[in-house]
Every structure is written in C-alpha cells, then in structure tokens.
Amino acid sequence: NAGVTQTPKFQVLKTGQSMTLQCAQDMNHEYMSWYRQDPGMGLRLIHYSVGAGITDQGEVPNGYNVSRSTTEDFPLRLLSAAPSQTSVYFCASSYSVGNQETQYFGPGTRLLVL
C-alpha cells in the first residue's frame, strides 16, 4: 500500500488562479478529509467525506470545493486562489470497524499564493 498520497508537494500560484490539490489512498478507506495548517493555528478541517458521492463542510470551507466520485480520490479545488489560502494542506483517510479506526495523514502540500 502506498498509503495516502498528495500531489503536488509544493505549488506557487498567483492570486486568482485555480488549481486542484490531489489526494489518493489505496486502502479502500471510506472516510477522507482535508485540513489546512497555518502557523500557530493547528490544523483546521476544510471538507470531509464519508464515502463516494458524499461530502460535507468543515470549519473553514470558504474558497474550496471538493467532490468524491471514487473511494480512492478526494481532490480539493481552489477556484480563485487568494493569499489567505497560503498554507500547508493535509489529506487524511480512515476506515472504521466498530470502535477501531485509525486515521492516516498524507505528507502535505505546501501552497504559496502570491
């Protein structure tokens, strides 16, 4: 298993540009999430999904879109990037059996918006 993979590792955008951050997992996990990490702020939930075709908003969803057409992929779209979206983005996935669930985080994508 490759685990949770994120691409790209690093991206520079200009204000107003759009891009998609990719997240994929090969563990057949039902749950997937996107977080952003900013200095002194910890991680904050952007969007999450409990299965293919099902997504919901987290704490800071504005400016981001998601979709979950397959179990494996959960892309995060920035339609018009803003400097406030400069951050490190982490994708996570997990699978629950009763009370046994472990969430795995990807290595992150560092985004700089100029």
Place this chain on the structure above:
Amino acid sequence: AQSVTQPDIHITVSEGASLELRCNYSYGATPYLFWYVQSPGQGLQLLLKYFSGDTLVQGIKGFEAEFKRSQSSFNLRKPSVHWSDAAEYFCAVGASSGGGADGLTFGKGTHLIIQP
C-alpha cells in the same frame, strides 16, 4: 461547539527529564481524544487515543496520556524524553474513534524543545 486548548505554545525540557503537555477540551458528548506528533517538515503521526475504558492510555514511543473527565483534560506524559522527541504536538477531539467520520478539532499545538 467543540474546542481544544493547549495552553503551552512552547516547552523546553532537558534530555532525560520528564515531560507533561497539557490539553483541555470542550465537547458536548463523550469525546474521542487524540495526541498527534509532527516532526519538522513531516506529516502527522498518531501517538495515542482515548475513547473509553481505562483513563490511562499507553501510546507509541513511550508516551502515555490520562483522561480526566472532571477536569476536561487529556494531558500527555513521558517519563524521560529523548532528543528525537523534539517536535510539534497536537491534541485533538472528535466524534468517532479515528476522527474520520466528521473530522477532528485540533488544538494549536505545543512546540517541544529538547535541551542537551
């Protein structure tokens, strides 16, 4: 709304000394509580989690945490730190045993510095 407070932004500990990182939470129901560690430039690794049963939880790398419902706390401890423990530590609360079903709420983190 749920929240997590980590009162200490930075903590400096001498190598070999004991460590305690504080975490207080606010949550309406029985919480699932987690401690994650993040080494510089790396992703997050789960150290331990609590959701029921024994209030003292053992984790990886020699860490343990104690859940105290009356104090709404879930403090992380280690009896003797190593230089490799220098990292950022995050406490988190969620509604499921792994946090994936509806996401986790994280604290702002505590930066641990190890002095030789």
